[in-house]
Amino acid sequence: MAEEMRVLLEYADKINPEIADEYVKIGGYVGLEKARKMDPNDLIQEVRSSGLRGRGGAGFNAGMKWSFVPKNAEIKYVVCNLDEGEPGTYKDRIICEKNAQALLEGMAICGAAIDSNQGYIYCRGEYPFIVKLLKNAIKSAKELGALGDFNIEVRMGAGAYVCGEETALIESIEGHRGEPRFKPPFPGVAGLWGVPTVVNNVETFACLPSILTNGAAWFAGIGAAKYPGTKVLTLTGDTNNPTYFEVPTDYILRDVIYKLGGGVKGGKKLKAVQVGGTSGAFIPESNLDTPIDFDSMGAIGAALGSGAVFVMDETRDIVDIVSRISKFFEHESCGKCNPCREGTFRCREIMEKINSGKATQKDIDNILLLSRVMKKAALCGLGQAAPIPIESTIKHFADEYARKIV
Amino acid sequence: MITLTINGKEIQVPKGTMVLDACQQAGADIPTLCYDPDLRLAGSCRMCVVEAKGRPNLMAACVSPAENGMVIETESPDVVESRKIILELLLARHKLECHTCERDGSCKLQDYCYRYGVTDSRYLNEMPHFSKEDPNPFIKRDYDKCIMCTKCVRVCEEITGAQAINVEDRGHHAKISTVFDGKLADSTCVFCGQCVMVCPVGALTSKVSAGKGRSYQTQSVLTTCTYCGTGCTFELNVKDDHVVGVTSVRDSELSPVNKGALCVKGRFGWDFIESEDRLTTPLIKENGELRPASWDEALDFAANKIKEIKAKNGPDALALFSSARATNEENYLAQKLFRAAIGTNNVDHCARL
Numbered sequence: 001m002a003e004e005m006r007v008l009l010e011y012a013d014k015i016n017p018e019i020a021d022e023y024v025k026i027g028g029y030v031g032l033e034k035a036r037k038m039d040p041n042d043l044i045q046e047v048r049s050s051g052l053r054g055r056g057g058a059g060f061n062a063g064m065k066w067s068f069v070p071k072n073a074e075i076k077y078v079v080c081n082l083d084e085g086e087p088g089t090y091k092d093r094i095i096c097e098k099n100a101q102a103l104l105e106g107m108a109i110c111g112a113a114i115d116s117n118q119g120y121i122y123c124r125g126e127y128p129f130i131v132k133l134l135k136n137a138i139k140s141a142k143e144l145g146a147l148g149d150f151n152i153e154v155r156m157g158a159g160a161y162v163c164g165e166e167t168a169l170i171e172s173i174e175g176h177r178g179e180p181r182f183k184p185p186f187p188g189v190a191g192l193w194g195v196p197t198v199v200n201n202v203e204t205f206a207c208l209p210s211i212l213t214n215g216a217a218w219f220a221g222i223g224a225a226k227y228p229g230t231k232v233l234t235l236t237g238d239t240n241n242p243t244y245f246e247v248p249t250d251y252i253l254r255d256v257i258y259k260l261g262g263g264v265k266g267g268k269k270l271k272a273v274q275v276g277g278t279s280g281a282f283i284p285e286s287n288l289d290t291p292i293d294f295d296s297m298g299a300i301g302a303a304l305g306s307g308a309v310f311v312m313d314e315t316r317d318i319v320d321i322v323s324r325i326s327k328f329f330e331h332e333s334c335g336k337c338n339p340c341r342e343g344t345f346r347c348r349e350i351m352e353k354i355n356s357g358k359a360t361q362k363d364i365d366n367i368l369l370l371s372r373v374m375k376k377a378a379l380c381g382l383g384q385a386a387p388i389p390i391e392s393t394i395k396h397f398a399d400e401y402a403r404k405i406v
Numbered sequence: 407m408i409t410l411t412i413n414g415k416e417i418q419v420p421k422g423t424m425v426l427d428a429c430q431q432a433g434a435d436i437p438t439l440c441y442d443p444d445l446r447l448a449g450s451c452r453m454c455v456v457e458a459k460g461r462p463n464l465m466a467a468c469v470s471p472a473e474n475g476m477v478i479e480t481e482s483p484d485v486v487e488s489r490k491i492i493l494e495l496l497l498a499r500h501k502l503e504c505h506t507c508e509r510d511g512s513c514k515l516q517d518y519c520y521r522y523g524v525t526d527s528r529y530l531n532e533m534p535h536f537s538k539e540d541p542n543p544f545i546k547r548d549y550d551k552c553i554m555c556t557k558c559v560r561v562c563e564e565i566t567g568a569q570a571i572n573v574e575d576r577g578h579h580a581k582i583s584t585v586f587d588g589k590l591a592d593s594t595c596v597f598c599g600q601c602v603m604v605c606p607v608g609a610l611t612s613k614v615s616a617g618k619g620r621s622y623q624t625q626s627v628l629t630t631c632t633y634c635g636t637g638c639t640f641e642l643n644v645k646d647d648h649v650v651g652v653t654s655v656r657d658s659e660l661s662p663v664n665k666g667a668l669c670v671k672g673r674f675g676w677d678f679i680e681s682e683d684r685l686t687t688p689l690i691k692e693n694g695e696l697r698p699a700s701w702d703e704a705l706d707f708a709a710n711k712i713k714e715i716k717a718k719n720g721p722d723a724l725a726l727f728s729s730a731r732a733t734n735e736e737n738y739l740a741q742k743l744f745r746a747a748i749g750t751n752n753v754d755h756c757a758r759l
């Protein structure tokens with residue numbers, strides 16, 4: 001695995017993430033100490049110039065996000081998004097299991113930057129063992145005094161994918177139905193309990209200690225210039241090596257599959273790869289030489305998203321896979337807005353009709369029309385992204401659809 | 407002030423104005439289903455979407471603050487396409503029976519389908535069922551006609567304060583429900599009918615007015631509720647000289663006291679108007695029998711009795727119980743009469759009980 005570049009996972013399995021002292025011994029909490037001595041504006045500027053962009057999917061510059069938080073607000077919160085609901089994604093769990101203290105340190109660095117002493121971690125409901133791990137890790141860090149006056153509470157989700165969307169997550173922490181809010185106002189201005197709140201992904205926070213310790217320029221120099229740093233990827237599907245990797249962000253998708261992944265299972269040919277989770281576009285073989293960074297993925301109509309890489313071999317039935325995906329979105333739509341509540345339902349109906357060989361070209365036209373409206377008019381990212389697998393496969397794998405329609 | 411361009415027309419609005427209001431000022435009629443100026447914003451129906459130049463997605467006008475330099479189209483091909491598809495999606499889950507619906511002629515779904523020429527839905531397939539029988543005398547809940555605007559939920563919470571209903575379940579299973587999906591009568595519902603007032607379609611209707619005439623068949627007569635001294639404004643719906651219903655007037659100029667909100671009595675309790683039992687003259691009891699009398703006679707009778715009792719047993723032998731159906735001013739005069747003219751402090755009021 002010479003090709004990996006481990007920053008977040010450098011000490012994976014070498015330290016116990018629950019014990020703050022072990023983390024300190026390998027240079028942990030130095031970044032936080034440095035951050036605390038800095039003027040908050042300089043700290044935000046430092047993070048901004050490192051080029052660190054959100055690892056949760058939207059790729060927003062972290063320092064820039066923090067700079068929108070009003071300085072004069074009395075109470076502010078730091079929220080960590082550990083909902084990790086994207087199928088095939090488990091990188092945030094790995095980061096916690098291998099290096100939870102870096103996440104805690106990152107949150108405290110954010111607290112120093114925006115002048116907040118309260119953090120919340122919103123943990124996926126299916127990860128009760130991570131909740132336990134984090135609580136122990138927090139206790140250990142508090143006992144050591146490593147977090148200073150910064151407090152962190154862990155809150156648990158109840159299994160809704162949409163609660164990974166930052167405003168639905170906030171609603172859920174507040175004890176309401178997990179439904180997204182309209183934006184603006186953005187959480188940075190009015191978030192948890194109506195006060196300014198920074199929501200960042202686990203991996204985003206976990207990048208911060210090394211940025212502070214090694215300097216923004218060091219981080220900016222790793223990987224793709226516009227989306228620097230490393231990225232933890234989780235490889236699933238028809239691969240010989242279904243596991244996680246940490247790579248610089250200019251790493252090529254083909255190398256993820258063939259070098260790190262050891263190629264397609266059983267020596268078969270590749271049909272498609274879906275990056276970024278269930279709402280990602282299906283990427284055909286011809287686009288494999290694309291770097292995994294946010295903008296390069298965007299340029300081929302795909303998205304890096306959470307960093308899940310799902311490999312499908314030549315025998316896979318694309319229409320069948322997409323119809324299963326459409327069922328996922330039907331199930332996970334929160335039901336707040338019309339285009340998504342009704343749209344994901346009808347998408348699933350039409351996809352199943354196509355899959356069962358009963359559809360005509362008219363059904364394809366209808367689902368494309370519906371997809372367009374969902375992308376343009378749905379309230380949140382779930383409804384806007386749900387049709388992407390459908391659209392991208394109708395575009396790149398038209399023959400697979402043609403075979404099934406009458 | 408900020409300047410923006412709406413359908414090619416440049417307008418100026420104060421900072422903080424929503425795009426919806428700016429559009430209205432520019433003369434553009436934006437369709438809305440979930441928007442209500444008196445309720446918390448939802449931004450969920452997406453009917454009000456408009457196109458802002460340079461933005462990849464359409465924006466919901468009701469929840470988007472207007473920004474300086476925005477260039478907005480309110481009926482662009484993308485906007486119209488989205489609105490049509492949203493209407494088609496709603497129709498695909500709708501029990502479309504306008505011919506017998508109480509809201510025929512005053513229904514936003516019907517109006518917008520008409521406006522955008524949506525006759526049919528290409529997404530008609532499985533028909534979900536949300537309808538439920540709710541055995542209460544006032545409100546018919548037919549959720550097979552519900553468009554999930556959640557105005558009923560918000561009005562119940564924010565104006566009535568009852569929190570009787572909310573959204574249950576998620577995705578296309580989401581529906582309006584009381585706690586544990588029970589009857590309204592077993593919830594905290596007070597049957598004020600505010601939910602019926604805000605419902606833009608025929609999902610919530612009055613059982614008391616059912617079948618008695620639709621909005622275009624009735625005449626509205628603005629008046630004041632006689633039930634209590636609050637003096638809420640409402641409209642009597644009159645058909646062929648008979649009252650067939652009560653509807654709210656939400657305009658605060660016309661309805662300054664209640665702005666459309668009513669209680670169960672005002673909204674649903676108007677059947678007394680033509681009741682056989684209704685008193686039409688004062689009655690005087692003689693030898694254990696009540697007989698009709700004129701107002702003059704009745705008042706003289708009461709005044710004489712009061713004087714008689716006071717002369718015989720003193721003023722404290724008398725007491726006044728006044729009614730919440732009278733106004734504050736009338737109640738003030740009544741207690742004044744007893745304290746100053748008759749000379750007793752034995753004064754009480756039904757609202758205290």
Ligand SMILES: Cc1cc2nc3c(=O)[nH]c(=O)nc-3n(C[C@H](O)[C@H](O)[C@H](O)COP(=O)(O)O)c2cc1C
Pocket residue numbers: 053054055056057058059060081082083084085086161162163164165166167199200201202204205380381382
């Ligand atoms: C439907 C939906 C699900 C999401 N799920 C997650 C998630 O599981 N984890 C996450 O970090 N971000 C998720 N996001 C993105 C968040 O809304 C938000 O952008 C992110 O937490 C911001 O953190 P970042 O800037 O560090 O990436 C999701 C977004 C949508 C629309």
Ligand code: SF4
Pocket residue numbers: 162179180332333334335336337338340341378379380381382383384
């Ligand atoms: S797009 Fe889907 S998940 Fe998002 S608010 Fe609308 S219904 Fe809910």
Ligand code: SF4
Pocket residue numbers: 500501502503504505507508509510511513514515516551607608609
């Ligand atoms: S609610 Fe509106 S569209 Fe539905 S049946 Fe009644 S009048 Fe027709």
Ligand code: SF4
Pocket residue numbers: 545558561562563566568569570571590594595596597598599600601602
């Ligand atoms: S009648 Fe009044 S209290 Fe009952 S659900 Fe409707 S708004 Fe709420």
Ligand code: SF4
Pocket residue numbers: 551552553554555556557558559582601604605606607609610
């Ligand atoms: S019952 Fe009426 S007001 Fe309530 S959500 Fe349905 S359509 Fe809207």
Ligand code: FES
Pocket residue numbers: 437438439440441448449450451452453454455466467468469
């Ligand atoms: S009226 Fe704007 S989203 Fe419903």
